[in-house]
Amino acid sequence: MGFMIEWKKVNLYIERTAIIMYIYFDQKETDVTAIAAQYPVTCVTDIDEIPEGALVLHYQPDMVSLECGNLEMHGDLTTMLPRLKRLNTEMLIKAAKPGNFPQGALAIDATAGMGEDSLLLAAAGFRVKLFEYNAVIAALLQDSLQRAAAIPELADIVARMEVVPGDSIRGIRELEEHADVIYLDPMFPERQKSGLIKKKFQLLQQLERPCDDENGLLTAAMEAKPSKLIIKRPLKGPQLAGVMPGYTVKGKAIRYDCFAF
Numbered sequence: 001m002g003f004m005i006e007w008k009k010v011n012l013y014i015e016r017t018a019i020i021m022y023i024y025f026d027q028k029e030t031d032v033t034a035i036a037a038q039y040p041v042t043c044v045t046d047i048d049e050i051p052e053g054a055l056v057l058h059y060q061p062d063m064v065s066l067e068c069g070n071l072e073m074h075g076d077l078t079t080m081l082p083r084l085k086r087l088n089t090e091m092l093i094k095a096a097k098p099g100n101f102p103q104g105a106l107a108i109d110a111t112a113g114m115g116e117d118s119l120l121l122a123a124a125g126f127r128v129k130l131f132e133y134n135a136v137i138a139a140l141l142q143d144s145l146q147r148a149a150a151i152p153e154l155a156d157i158v159a160r161m162e163v164v165p166g167d168s169i170r171g172i173r174e175l176e177e178h179a180d181v182i183y184l185d186p187m188f189p190e191r192q193k194s195g196l197i198k199k200k201f202q203l204l205q206q207l208e209r210p211c212d213d214e215n216g217l218l219t220a221a222m223e224a225k226p227s228k229l230i231i232k233r234p235l236k237g238p239q240l241a242g243v244m245p246g247y248t249v250k251g252k253a254i255r256y257d258c259f260a261f
């Protein structure tokens with residue numbers, strides 16, 4: 001049985017991680033099964049019941065946002081528009097070499113996050129399946145893509161992007177078609193110091209956890225035999241699971257370790 005919440009102004013309070021969701025859906029029911037499976041969830045109906053400093057997933061009729069005190073973040077792919085105009089200068093696109101693939105080739109983003117890298121791949125012509133195992137991030141991502149679909153410059157691009165909530169290690173193994181490109185960008189174990197990252201992403205960092213199965217992720221990706229496997233790493237960070245790539249595309253702060261098969 002799913003965990004369904006009747007519509008009205010319903011607030012969900014997730015105790016362990018102090019996440020609170022405000023549900024203001026303009027639809028009859030909200031399925032929070034996936035989130036409740038990952039975090040303890042308590043429903044509250046009054047905003048005053050939310051403890052100060054709690055992390056809040058706020059469902060509004062037209063947007064889902066993550067909030068904590070004065071901080072708020074929601075997906076906004078319009079911020080990527082300037083980068084889409086210079087797509088060929090993007091290192092990820094240089095690493096992926098979309099010209100070597102037919103239009104509509106399949107790229108798997110096994111660690112989707114807020115989908116910015118996937119957007120670059122989709123803008124370059126790939127169909128992209130975006131796997132995201134954190135149910136709260138997946139909800140924010142789905143909302144972000146839904147809103148982007150209404151932006152004329154993004155509509156055609158996001159139409160090629162499909163969010164698949166869940167663990168990509170399993171998802172890659174269950175793919176029903178061959179993946180042309182697999183892209184991995186798991187969170188690096190040494191988190192960036194919070195002062196160095198944009199404030200709004202500090203909220204996301206409370207949810208993300210460093211990859212605890214580098215071997216599993218890399219093995220699943222390699223066993224799928226994509227034509228190309230691309231792994232984003234900090235410029236001076238170790239290789240994922242300690243495996244040497246075929247070649248590397250380097251930038252100022254990050255690098256893309258690539259395997260061509």
Ligand SMILES: C[S@@+](CC[C@H](N)C(=O)[O-])C[C@H]1O[C@@H](n2cnc3c(N)ncnc32)[C@H](O)[C@@H]1O
Binds near residue numbers: 133188
């Ligand atoms: C560093 S972020 C990726 C950022 C992303 N490249 C972007 O452009 O926004 C890593 C994300 O991968 C997710 N993740 C890590 N391992 C995963 C797995 N095995 N399956 C699905 N999602 C995973 C994490 O929850 C996190 O949201």
